[in-house]
Amino acid sequence: MSRPPGQGFGASAQRAWAARRDIDPDRLLVGTIDRLNVASARTAARAGRRRVLDHAFLPLGRRAPS
Secondary structure: OOOOOOOOHHHHHHHHHHOOOOOOOOOOOOOOOOOOOHHHHHHHHHOOOOOOOOOOOOOOOOOOOO
């Protein structure tokens, strides 16, 4: 099932929020985007948000049958 594209307001809204003068420039805005949410990752990149951390979940091994 395909979804219709967004309206393109996300990146502009994020840039506008980040440019607000009443925001303390020494504080960080931290957000999490699910790895499967490609559209949100692209929007964040267009807004100038940098990717600073990736998580990888790796199996540690199989449990012995009980």
